[in-house]
Amino acid sequence: MTIEERELEIPSIVRSAVEKHGATYEALVPILSEVNRVLGYIPGNALSEIKRQVHIPENSTFVSESQLFSLASFYHMLSTEPLGRHVVRFCESAPCHVMGGREVFEAVKDELQLRSGETSPDNKWSLITTSCLGVCGVGPVLLVDEDVYGNVRPEQVPDILAKYE
C-alpha cells in the first residue's frame, strides 16, 4: 500500500483504535501508539481525525490538535514523519557502547549509507538510535523492525541487513 492509499484508511484506523481504548483523554497515548503501529507514523490527517473522534465536550473530553501533536512529538516511539519499510534501531546506551557498539554503528551507517535519523531515498531503510532496549547482557544490540540481534560484530552487519527485502 502506498502512503496515499494508507491515508484513505485513516478514519477507520482511528475509529478502531478509539473503540479499543475508549474516547477519553487518558486513552490518547494508546490511541496514538496504535495509529503509529498500523501506519508506521502519525500523519497530520490522523491527528485531526483523532481530534474529531475524541473531542466530545458533552463528556467533558476536550482535545485539540496541538495537544495531540505535542504528545506525538514528545514520545520517542511515536513518529510524525514517515519511516522506511524497515527501521533499524541501534542501541546507543553505555553498556553496548563499552562492548564495541561504536564500531558496529559505523558499519551500519556505512552499509546503509545513512546517518542517524535519516530515511533512504527508496524508502527501504530508516536508521534511528534508541535508548536502552534492555538486552544489555548480549550487547551491542541492533533491532531491525521487531527482530533483536545481540552480540553483533561489525563484520556481521551486511549479512544481517541482507535478510530484509
Next chain:
Amino acid sequence: MAYFRSHVLVCVDPVCLSRGAHELIDALQDELVAQDLINEIQVLETSRIGGCADGPEMMVYPEGVHYVGLTTDDVPYLVSEHFLKGRIVERFRVKVKPAVDEELGPAQAKEVRVVLRNCGEIDPENIEDYIAEDGYMALGKVLGEMSPEQVIEEVLASGLRGRGGAGFPAGKKWQLARNVQDFPKYLICNADEGDPGAFMNRRVLEGDPHSVIEGMIIAAYAIGASQGYIYCRAEYPLAVKTLKIAIQQARNYGLLGNDILGSEFSFDLEVRMGAGAFVCGEETALIASIEGKRGEPRTRPPFPAVKGLWGKPTNNNNVETYANVPQIIINGAEWFASMGTEKSKGTKTFAIAGDVKNTGLVEVPLGITLREIIYDVGGGIKDNKAFKAAQIGGPMGGCLPEKYLDLSVDYESLTSVGAMMGSGGLIVMDEDTCMVDIARYFMDFTQDESCGKCTPCRIGTRRLLEILERICEGKGQDGDIERLEHLCEVVGQNSLCGLGQGAPNPVISTLKHFRDEYEAHIKEKRCPAKVCRSLISYEIIDEVCTGCTVCARNCPVDAITGERRHPHFIDPDLCIRCGICLQVCNFNAISVS
C-alpha cells in the same frame, strides 16, 4: 492416614497409555509388594508430565526425579536401585538440556535469590506454577489474618526500601498514603525501566509476573487502593504480554476483582504501556503519562501519596520492591532484615554489563562489596585486562575507581562516594575505556532524554555535552574543567526532577576520580585510553605487516595502500580512525598512538 515416604506419579495420558503405562503401574505394584515396600511407596496416576514422546513417563517424589522410557522388565531393577538402595537410575532419567540463558545463569556462590527465585524456574504463563511455589500464600495470610496497619508494620520492620533508585522506605510511603482520607486511592507499579544497562525488572515481569501482582494486591490492601496500574515501557513487548496473561489468570482465580478471596477487599489492575520517554520513570512524569499527557514531571510537594493520579492519593513503587513483599509476609520481617546492612536490608538485583566475564543478572545481599560482585559473582574482567571503573546507578549514578572496590554496596555508602544505587545497572569498564568519553556518553543520553520543561536541565545538559564533546575532539580549552564543575553544580541544584538533579553525576564523579584524563585531553591533546578519535592515529608496523591486504580491503575510505606481501601504509589524511583495520588484522601489525 497412611504415611508414604515416596510417591510415584505415572502419566496416564493416551500417548503414555498406548506405550504401556498401565502395565508399568501393575508391574510396579507387584514389585513393591514383593519387596515389602507397598506400605512405604505409593503409586498414583497423573496427567501429562512431559511430552509423552519417550513415554511411559513417571515422576518420583520427594526427589522430583523424572524417569522416561521404562518397560515392565526394567521395574525390578528400578525398584531395587531407587527404592531399596536410594540410588537414582540415571539411564532412565530425562536428559535435561541445559538452557542457555545469557542473562540469568545458575546462582553463583555469593548470590541470594529472593526476587529472582522463580525466574527461569516456573512457567510465567501458568499461575499454577506460581501457586506451587507458595504463590499467593502471602495474600491469603494478609487478607485472612492481618489488618492493613499490621501489613504496614511488617513492611516497616523489614526495612524494605524502594528498589527504583532513591531508596525511600516502602512501609513509610504506604503509611503516608494510608493516612490520607481521600478516595479512591490508586496504586502504581513503575515498570518503566529505562536506565541503560538495567533489565532486572524486565526479567521479573517476563519470568515471575505474579510475584509483582501479589505484592501490588498486598500494598493496595495496606493503603486502601481500589485500582492499580502497571506502567511498563513499550520497549518490553514480551513483559507486557506476560503481564496481561497473568492479570487475566489472577482475575479468573478470584485474586483480582471484587471481594478478593472472599474478603471485602476489592482491587483490580491494568497495564499501561509507555511510548518511549525515559523521564516517565520519574513518578510525577509517569502519573502525567498515565493521565494522557506529555510525561513531564512537576514540583513536589504535594507528593503523590497526597495528590497523585487524577489528584488522588497514589502509591508508587517499582517492580522489584513489590516482588519482595510476598516473601516478607511469608518469611517474616526478621528474615528479611537479617540480610543486608543496618540501614539497607534484603537483597538487590544487579545487571552486570560491560567488560566482565559473566554479564547478566545477579541478586546479592546488600552490604556485599563491589569486588565480590565483580570478581566472585561476575568472574572478573574479560581478556585478563585491568579494572578501571564501575559505573553504578545508571545515567544519574557515578563512576567508581579501583580504590572503592571494597566499598560496601548499600544506599548510604554509594551516595557518600558520589554514585547511587539506582535501579541496579552496573557497568564494568576495563583499562581501554576513556572516562571523558564515558561522561560524554551519559551526558548525550540525559540531554536527549531531558523533557525540556525546566531550563537548568534543558539547556544545562546541552552545554555540558558541548564542552565534553569539545574536549573529546581535542579542542578543549583552559578553564573547561572549571566550567564543567560550575555548570554541574547549577544543573544539579536547580533542576526540577531527579533526571536533571542527577544528570551531572557521571561528570562530577569522573572529574573527581579521573581528573588526569581530562587534563591529558585538554592540555596534551592526548587520549590515554586511545579511544577519542580526534586524538589518536593508526599506523602500520612495517616489521610485523605481512602484506596480506586484509586491512586495505576492509578500509571503508581506501586510506590503506600497499602491494601484496609488502608492508602497507595508512594515509593519515584520509583515515577516519574507524578502527576496522585494527580489528581485522590477524598479525597485530596496527598500532594506535
